[in-house]
Structure formats: structure tokens, C-alpha cells
Amino acid sequence: MKELSVLLDLEAGRPIYEQIYDYIKREIREGKLKFETKLPSTRALSEHLNVSRSTVQLAYDQLVSEGYIESRPCRGYYVLKLDGLYDLTAVEYKEIHRSISQTVKYEIDFSPSGIELDNFPYNAWRKVSKNVMAEELDLFNIGEPQGDYSFRETIASYLHESRGVNCSPDNIIVGAGDQYLLMLLDRLLCAEHGNISYAMENPAYRKAYFVLNGMGRTVIPVPLDEYGMNVGVLRNSGAQVAYVTPSHHYPLGIVMSIGRRMEMLGWANEQQGRYIIEDDYDSEFRYRGKPIPALQGLDHNGKVIYIGTFSKSISPGLRISYMVLPDTLMDSYAKVGIRYSNTVSRIDQNIVNLFIKEGYYERHLNKMRGIYKTKHDALLAALKKMGKGYRISGESAGLHILLSSDKLSEVEMVQRAGRKGVRVYPLSEHYLDSHEEQNTIILGYARLREEEISRGITLLSEAFNEKNM
Amino acid sequence: MKELSVLLDLEAGRPIYEQIYDYIKREIREGKLKFETKLPSTRALSEHLNVSRSTVQLAYDQLVSEGYIESRPCRGYYVLKLDGLYDLTAVEYKEIHRSISQTVKYEIDFSPSGIELDNFPYNAWRKVSKNVMAEELDLFNIGEPQGDYSFRETIASYLHESRGVNCSPDNIIVGAGDQYLLMLLDRLLCAEHGNISYAMENPAYRKAYFVLNGMGRTVIPVPLDEYGMNVGVLRNSGAQVAYVTPSHHYPLGIVMSIGRRMEMLGWANEQQGRYIIEDDYDSEFRYRGKPIPALQGLDHNGKVIYIGTFSKSISPGLRISYMVLPDTLMDSYAKVGIRYSNTVSRIDQNIVNLFIKEGYYERHLNKMRGIYKTKHDALLAALKKMGKGYRISGESAGLHILLSSDKLSEVEMVQRAGRKGVRVYPLSEHYLDSHEEQNTIILGYARLREEEISRGITLLSEAFNEKNM
Numbered sequence: 001m002k003e004l005s006v007l008l009d010l011e012a013g014r015p016i017y018e019q020i021y022d023y024i025k026r027e028i029r030e031g032k033l034k035f036e037t038k039l040p041s042t043r044a045l046s047e048h049l050n051v052s053r054s055t056v057q058l059a060y061d062q063l064v065s066e067g068y069i070e071s072r073p074c075r076g077y078y079v080l081k082l083d084g085l086y087d088l089t090a091v092e093y094k095e096i097h098r099s100i101s102q103t104v105k106y107e108i109d110f111s112p113s114g115i116e117l118d119n120f121p122y123n124a125w126r127k128v129s130k131n132v133m134a135e136e137l138d139l140f141n142i143g144e145p146q147g148d149y150s151f152r153e154t155i156a157s158y159l160h161e162s163r164g165v166n167c168s169p170d171n172i173i174v175g176a177g178d179q180y181l182l183m184l185l186d187r188l189l190c191a192e193h194g195n196i197s198y199a200m201e202n203p204a205y206r207k208a209y210f211v212l213n214g215m216g217r218t219v220i221p222v223p224l225d226e227y228g229m230n231v232g233v234l235r236n237s238g239a240q241v242a243y244v245t246p247s248h249h250y251p252l253g254i255v256m257s258i259g260r261r262m263e264m265l266g267w268a269n270e271q272q273g274r275y276i277i278e279d280d281y282d283s284e285f286r287y288r289g290k291p292i293p294a295l296q297g298l299d300h301n302g303k304v305i306y307i308g309t310f311s312k313s314i315s316p317g318l319r320i321s322y323m324v325l326p327d328t329l330m331d332s333y334a335k336v337g338i339r340y341s342n343t344v345s346r347i348d349q350n351i352v353n354l355f356i357k358e359g360y361y362e363r364h365l366n367k368m369r370g371i372y373k374t375k376h377d378a379l380l381a382a383l384k385k386m387g388k389g390y391r392i393s394g395e396s397a398g399l400h401i402l403l404s405s406d407k408l409s410e411v412e413m414v415q416r417a418g419r420k421g422v423r424v425y426p427l428s429e430h431y432l433d434s435h436e437e438q439n440t441i442i443l444g445y446a447r448l449r450e451e452e453i454s455r456g457i458t459l460l461s462e463a464f465n466e467k468n469m
Numbered sequence: 470m471k472e473l474s475v476l477l478d479l480e481a482g483r484p485i486y487e488q489i490y491d492y493i494k495r496e497i498r499e500g501k502l503k504f505e506t507k508l509p510s511t512r513a514l515s516e517h518l519n520v521s522r523s524t525v526q527l528a529y530d531q532l533v534s535e536g537y538i539e540s541r542p543c544r545g546y547y548v549l550k551l552d553g554l555y556d557l558t559a560v561e562y563k564e565i566h567r568s569i570s571q572t573v574k575y576e577i578d579f580s581p582s583g584i585e586l587d588n589f590p591y592n593a594w595r596k597v598s599k600n601v602m603a604e605e606l607d608l609f610n611i612g613e614p615q616g617d618y619s620f621r622e623t624i625a626s627y628l629h630e631s632r633g634v635n636c637s638p639d640n641i642i643v644g645a646g647d648q649y650l651l652m653l654l655d656r657l658l659c660a661e662h663g664n665i666s667y668a669m670e671n672p673a674y675r676k677a678y679f680v681l682n683g684m685g686r687t688v689i690p691v692p693l694d695e696y697g698m699n700v701g702v703l704r705n706s707g708a709q710v711a712y713v714t715p716s717h718h719y720p721l722g723i724v725m726s727i728g729r730r731m732e733m734l735g736w737a738n739e740q741q742g743r744y745i746i747e748d749d750y751d752s753e754f755r756y757r758g759k760p761i762p763a764l765q766g767l768d769h770n771g772k773v774i775y776i777g778t779f780s781k782s783i784s785p786g787l788r789i790s791y792m793v794l795p796d797t798l799m800d801s802y803a804k805v806g807i808r809y810s811n812t813v814s815r816i817d818q819n820i821v822n823l824f825i826k827e828g829y830y831e832r833h834l835n836k837m838r839g840i841y842k843t844k845h846d847a848l849l850a851a852l853k854k855m856g857k858g859y860r861i862s863g864e865s866a867g868l869h870i871l872l873s874s875d876k877l878s879e880v881e882m883v884q885r886a887g888r889k890g891v892r893v894y895p896l897s898e899h900y901l902d903s904h905e906e907q908n909t910i911i912l913g914y915a916r917l918r919e920e921e922i923s924r925g926i927t928l929l930s931e932a933f934n935e936k937n938m
Binding site: 113114117120122125126129130133134137139140141142143176177179180183187190191207210211214215216311314315316317318319320336339340341342343344345346347348 | 676684
């Protein structure tokens with residue numbers, strides 16, 4: 001049986017099942033996977049690729065439906081004969097491949113990544129940039145490893161006022177994205193406590209998982225209930241550090257209850273060397289009730305490491321995140337962390353600093369909250385028209401919601417939507433281990449206009465409710 | 470014996486011996502190290518801190534000369550009594566500490582880090598920035614993990630023309646500094662070949678050492694001769710990856726000979742999984758003979774990973790470096806590396822791209838080559854007046870040179886210079902292991918004006934040649 005070394009391009013925002021599908025299709029078209037080759041079982045491939053089994057199933061189903069492979073009962077999946085395709089030159093292949101990629105065109109894409117930039121305050125940004133570059137020539141010199149002090153002061157007071165985070169600028173580390181900060185944090189934790197094992201919510205934000213797992217650490221998936229991470233399972237897992245998204249779980253949208261937050265802190269307080277990483281990635285956008293202060297604000301024992309980002313609230317192209325270390329880790333930072341130069345341009349640090357200090361950030365956030373709320377409400381209103389048999393969740397915050405069906409599997413929903421020109425995203429891709437069949441899809445709405453949202457859901461409704469698709 | 474947990478702040482550009490000195494002095498002044506406490510031996514502390522023994526010796530000598538500690542023959546170093554300092558409040562302490570720090574004022578600082586910014590083309594930079602921000606609104610969206618393609622095209626053609634590097638934009642990864650790129654590269658190498666061991670030139674660029682050593686890798690120090698890294702020692706070391714600085718060794722300034730380059734490639738070609746990391750950190754500045762093409766250009770087997778930076782040639786505050794992966798590592802990048810989002814702001818990528826494409830970069834480099842050459846020549850001319858008993862090395866390229874003395878130890882040179890208000894930097898700090906007494910100091914000149922260079926060397930000459938200092 002041939003080993004399939006599928007190249008998972010997770011960055012490009014393309015669903016994983018589609019990449020597996022593309023890869024196998026290409027291998028067949030190029031003649032690398034020959035007629036009658038047996039493919040690995042969905043279980044074997046899902047384990048090999050560390051994706052859920054239903055993701056692989058989705059890819060195989062699509063290949064079956066397009067006639068590239070067939071399923072033989074009790075035997076598995078086999079490559080079918082494709083005439084006239086084996087002798088393609090590389091150039092011909094590339095052209096064909098391009099045309100194949102282009103055949104799947106989506107009219108409406110409910111991608112959960114990215115933000116709306118139509119209302120970005122470009123003029124304010126340009127003005128601030130110009131002011132920074134006119135005055136601060138010293139910014140071309142190297143800065144402090146933690147980031148410019150004045151920028152850290154601004155972040156500290158923003159976090160205190162908006163998120164109830166207790167911190168001093170001395171405890172803030174500015175870095176080029178959450179992934180970089182996690183790499184650095186892992187260095188500090190391991191320097192202090194040896195080879196750390198992590199617990200992550202399952203499903204989870206996979207880009208964080210890749211970092212921790214990629215560093216060679218043990219990452220233990222811990223399930224969630226409606227209140228957040230299951231602390232009983234966490235306690236039994238033996239993990240020292242728990243990575244959570246309390247404000248708005250990614251991707252389930254669960255807001256961790258106050259009771260669960262206290263339980264999490266209780267777990268952390270039970271032993272030295274236990275920590276909670278609070279990734280507050282999109283706390284700026286909340287549509288229901290009062291803003292929920294950060295878990296970090298409840299911690300009095302130096303147990304919470306708070307991570308935030310400007311990727312959702314300003315721009316993902318900027319690459320600016322920040323981390324608030326508890327005092328308990330500052331010694332480790334002073335010994336180990338300080339050896340790493342800062343990764344964010346000082347000019348950019350000062351632009352964002354001025355953007356916040358001059359009030360543009362708050363105005364922008366208020367405006368975007370209104371815009372996203374309108375989109376969010378439009379999506380909910382449209383979904384209500386879908387009829388019985390559907391369930392909505394994760395709708396109180398953030399930039400995506402979940403839709404579950406009583407009748408259709410996730411695979412069916414993604415395929416039916418695709419045939420109508422609507423791209424929706426399977427939930428199962430976010431599970432860290434093989435997982436039973438899902439019936440839930442993710443609908444991101446940040447980049448869609450109201451009329452696109454409404455049209456998209458009309459198409460989805462048709463697709464899901466038709467009898468013979 | 471008390472464990473000294475000295476916080477080594479390597480970023481701030483302060484010499485390590487001074488930080489050890491400061492730390493111990495503070496501990497004594499605060500009463501944490503009490504009268505009659507025995508300090509760790511220079512050997513023990515140097516091993517604990519992973520610095521050379523002469524660095525610790527330098528710190529202890531200074532403390533002895535200021536009366537904080539004394540050396541007792543055959544017994545070691547002991548804290549002396551300091552009256553009236555034990556009951557300081559934290560506030561008082563901070564004030565006293567600030568005044569102590571300020572007592573050491575240097576008139577002239579031969580720091581090897583940093584660059585000259587007096588001649589930075591601020592107006593061109595502002596113009597380019599304005600143009601980028603006026604047109605490219607899409608830059609606020611997230612970009613490709615490797616960096617923007619157009620920027621990579623520009624880097625590829627620059628590297629080909631100026632450094633003889635063979636590369637396509639597809640093999641370039643843009644990243645926020647050399648340290649980040651090394652972290653990412655280590656991920657790729659380990660994903661492909663398991664737990665890698667590295668060889669590094671000794672002495673070496675310590676910030677690279679921290680990254681590799683911090684990731685938990687074995688880093689084997691390999692000595693250099695006048696032609697570069699000793700390939701015999703490298704071969705016996707069992708290391709799989711050799712990190713070298715062939716254009717201009719940091720800090721010794723050795724240019725790796727063509728013969729040695731071929732030997733290095735020979736070593737890499739002997740076994741699968743062997744690689745050479747070529748850090749070409751300051752190749753832009755060369756004052757003697759023709760520019761030496763990169764080692765990467767000689768490699769036909771995908772063995773060399775080339776790393777370059779805009780920190781020396783444009784600005785260290787920008788945080789933009791790049792890495793050229795050989796084709797042999799592109800699979801590993803596609804599997805593992807692509808999971809890491811790019812770490813450089815897309816606006817900054819596009820500003821530098823336009824800065825290069827519009828010819829500003831080349832003009833700036835030519836100008837700075839002339840300016841640095843003038844400073845370099847001024848330094849050499851001044852040093853020639855120092856008389857007999859001194860040796861200059863590493864003077865054909867880069868932004869620093871080395872000065873060795875026949876009579877004085879490194880420690881004596883640093884101390885004598887300090888008393889005259891001149892800061893010079895001990896070579897021994899760059900050794901990766903304990904090392905015999907050095908007689909060499911580093912003189913960086915990038916940030917000094919010609920008259921400061923000349924005055925600084927006059928003061929050094931007085932300091933070194935006086936009999937009773």
C-alpha cells in the first residue's frame with residue numbers, strides 16, 4: 001500500500017479535506033497512483049495525517065463521486081482507470097491542474113478566517129504612520145527585547161480597562177504573532193520546569209497545537225462541555241499547562257462560565273509549575289450581555305499567562321501580538337527570554353501605540369462591533385428561516401457561528417453547499433484526535449456583506465432541504 | 470555557598486562581565502549577600518552561567534578593586550563588610566542603584582553592535598512608505614507564510630546579483646530576524662532528520678547559540694584556524710549541521726578561504742542529512758579585494774541553507790531577515806513550515822521591496838560602504854600609532870576589528886580603557902566553552918564619528934602604555 005505524503009497547506013485557508021482530495025486527484029492524474037492501487041483506509045490516513053477520520057472520509061467521498069476511486073465493500077478504496085492522462089508532461093499537467101482548481105468556484109465563502117477591511121480607517125492609519133516616521137528616527141535602531149516601553153504601557157492600560165487584566169508594562173512581551181509568542185513561552189516554561197506537557201481544548205485552534213506539538217511537547221486533548229474545558233479530565237491528564245480560550249472558544253464559541261474559570265484556577269493552584277495560557281484572540285467582539293473580564297484578572301497566584309493580538313481588531317497583516325507573563329515567570333524571562341531579540345518592527349509598534357493613544361483604536365473597535373453585530377444578526381435571522389432540524393451555537397461572540405443538522409452529516413452539508421457554490425467549513429478538522437462523525441459546520445461572516453450572508457443562507461437552505469441532491 | 474542566579478541581560482548591549490559585577494554588587498548592597506559569604510569560584514560560576522572563566526574573573530577583579538569582596542589565597546572570594554547599606558528601602562535602593570549605574574560613564578563606546586543611522590535615507594524611506602500605504606490596502610490582510618511573492622522575487626534577484634546565491638523566490642522564507650528563522654529551520658531539520666546536533670564556530674555569534682541550545686539541541690563548539698572552521702574537528706564531532714559565517718566570521722573577522730569552503734561542502738556531501746547554515750550577516754561591507762560570493766553558490770547538492778538580514782544594511786529596528794532553503798528541505802517546509810504564519814508585517818515587506826526596486830537600497834549601500842570604509846581606515850591609522858606589541862585582525866570586512874596585546878590580558882585592557890572613559894569589549898564572552906585567558910578586545914566603529922575613533926584610540930594608547938595604572 002502506497003504511503004500518501006499529502007502536503008497539508010493549512011495556511012492558505014483551504015479546508016484540509018479539499019487538500020487531501022486535491023492531492024490524491026493529482027497523484028492519480030499524474031499517474032503516480034496507478035489503476036488498481038489500494039488507498040490507505042480512512043482510519044490509517046487520518047492517523048497518519050493527524051486529522052479526523054471524517055475529514056478523510058469527506059475527501060474520499062468526493063473522489064468517489066467524481067469517479068477517481070471506488071469503494072469496494074469489505075476491501076477498501078481503489079484507484080479507477082483514467083485513460084489518456086498518464087503521459088502528461090509537467091507543463092501540461094500544471095495547466096490541467098490549474099483548470100481543475102478553477103472549476104470549483106464559490107459564489108459565497110463563509111470562511112472563518114480574516115476580518116472585514118472595508119471600514120478600516122486608512123486615513124487615520126496613514127496620518128499616524130506619517131507622524132511616527134517624521135519624528136522618531138531612533139526607531140531604526142534596535143529596541144528592547146520585550147518591545148518598546150511606551151507601547152507596553154499603552155497595552156497595559158488598554159488591557160486593564162477593557163479586559164480587567166492586572167498587569168504592568170514590565171510583564172508584557174510584544175511579539176510577531178501568537179505562534180511566535182507560544183514558541184518563546186514554551187522556552188521559558190521548559191527552562192523553569194523541564195519538558196512541559198500541555199492540555200488543549202478539543203477541538204482547538206490548530207495553529208497553536210502545531211507549535212506546541214512541533215516543539216516536541218506532549219499535547220493532551222481535553223474535551224469541553226457547555227461551560228468550557230472539563231477540569232476532571234484535565235486533572236487526570238497529568239498536563240502541567242492548560243491552553244484555553246475562555247472568552248470565546250475556538251471553534252465552538254463556548255464562553256467559559258465563571259464557575260469553570262474558578263475551577264481552572266483551582267486546578268492551577270493545586271501544584272507548583274501549573275499554568276493556564278489564556279488566549280483571548282477575539283474578545284473584542286461580543287454581542288450579548290456584558291463583556292466578560294479576562295480569566296487573568298481572577299488570578300492572584302501568578303498562574304495565568306494572557307495572550308492577545310491585534311490581528312482581529314486591527315489587521316492580521318500587521319503581525320502584532322502580546323503576552324502578559326505572571327511575576328512567577330519573569331525570572332525565567334530575565335534569564336532565557338531576554339536572549340531573544342524582539343520580532344516586531346519598532347516603527348510598527350509606535351504606529352499602533354499612537355493609533356491607540358489618539359483614540360483611533362477605540363473608535364474603530366466600536367464601529368466594527370456595530371458592523372459585525374449587524375452581520376451576525378443578519379446571519380441569525382437568515383438561519384431562522386431554514387426550518388426545523390437545525391441548531392445554532394457559539395453565537396454570543398466572535399466572528400463565526402456553528403450550524404448543526406439533525407439529518408445531514410458534516411460531509412453531506414459541505415458537499416451539498418459546494419454544489420450550490422457556497423463554501424462552508426467542516427468542524428471536524430479542528431479536532432486533535434480521530435473523532436466520531438460530526439454534523440456541524442462553521443460559518444464565518446466577517447468578510448461577507450449582509451446581502452451575501454442572506455443569499456448564502458438561502459442557497460444553503462435549498463441545498464440542505466432538497467431531497468435528491 | 471549561595472547560588473548566584475545572575476540575570477544575564479544580553480540584549481541591552483551591556484558586557485556580560487559588567488552584568489555579573491552589577492548583580493553581585495547589588496546583592497551585597499541590598500544585604501542579600503552578607504559579610505563573610507563565600508562566592509562561587511570563577512570556574513563554578515563560569516560553568517553555571519555558561520560564560521568564559523575570564524569573564525567572571527573580570528567581574529570579580531572589579532569587585533575586589535572597589536572593595537566589595539576580597540580574594541583570600543587558597544580559599545576563594547569573600548564578601549567584605551559594608552556598613553550602613555543593609556537597611557535600605559526598595560525606593561532608596563533604586564535611587565542608589567541608579568546613581569551607581571551612572572557613575573560609569575563612557576566618553577567613547579567601541580560597541581560592535583548597532584549601525585550608523587546619521588546617513589539613513591529617511592526621505593526616500595518616507596516616500597516609499599507613503600506610496601506603499603497609498604496603494605496597497607490589501608496589505609492589511611494576512612499574507613503567504615513564506616512572505617509576499619514579489620518581495621521574495623526582489624530578494625532572489627538581489628542575492629543572485631550581489632552574492633552569487635542560486636535561488637528561486639519559491640525557496641525564500643522571510644522572517645522576523647535571524648533568531649526566529651533559526652527556530653523555524655530547526656523545526657524543519659528535526660521534522661526531517663530527528664533530533665539534530667549542531668556544530669558552531671568557537672567563538673561564535675551567541676544569539677544563534679542561545680536559540681539552538683535553548684531548543685534543547687546539542688551544540689558542539691568547533692575551533693577555527695585562519696581559514697575558517699576546522700573541518701577535521703567538525704568531522705569527528707558527529708554534528709549533522711554546521712553553522713558558519715564564511716564571509717566574515719563573527720567575532721574573529723576571518724574570511725573562510727575557498728579551499729575551506731570546498732572542504733566544508735565535501736563534509737556535507739559525505740552523508741545524507743548533513744547541512745551547512747551560512748549566516749551572511751554583514752557581507753555587504755567589505756574593504757579589501759573583490760566581494761567573495763556566498764558559499765551557497767558553490768553548492769550543487771542542496772546542502773547549504775543561506776541566511777541574510779536587512780539589520781546591518783538597512784536597520785536593526787525593522788526586524789527583517791530571510792532564509793534560502795535548498796530544494797532538499799522544501800518538502801519539509803511544505804509539511805511543517807507552512808503551518809507557521811509569516812512574522813513580518815506585509816506593509817514592511819512591501820516598503821523594503823519598493824526601497825530595493827527603486828534603487829534606493831543600492832545607493833544607500835554604496836554610500837554606507839564609503840562611510841564605513843572611511844571609519845575603518847581611520848581606526849586602522851589610529852591603531853598604527855599605538856606602538857609595538859599590538860596585533861590587529863579581522864580588518865578586511867564588517868563593522869568591527871580585533872586588537873590583541875602582547876603584554877596585557879583582555880581583563881587588563883578592558884579595565885584600563887574603562888578608567889579612561891573608553892568602553893571596549895572582551896573577546897572571551899563569545900566563546901561557547903570555558904577558555905584560556907584572552908588578550909584580545911573587540912572594537913566596533915559603526916556608530917562612532919571619525920574624530921571619536923581617533924580620540925578613543927589616543928585614550929586607549931595612553932591607558933595601555935601607562936606603567937602604573
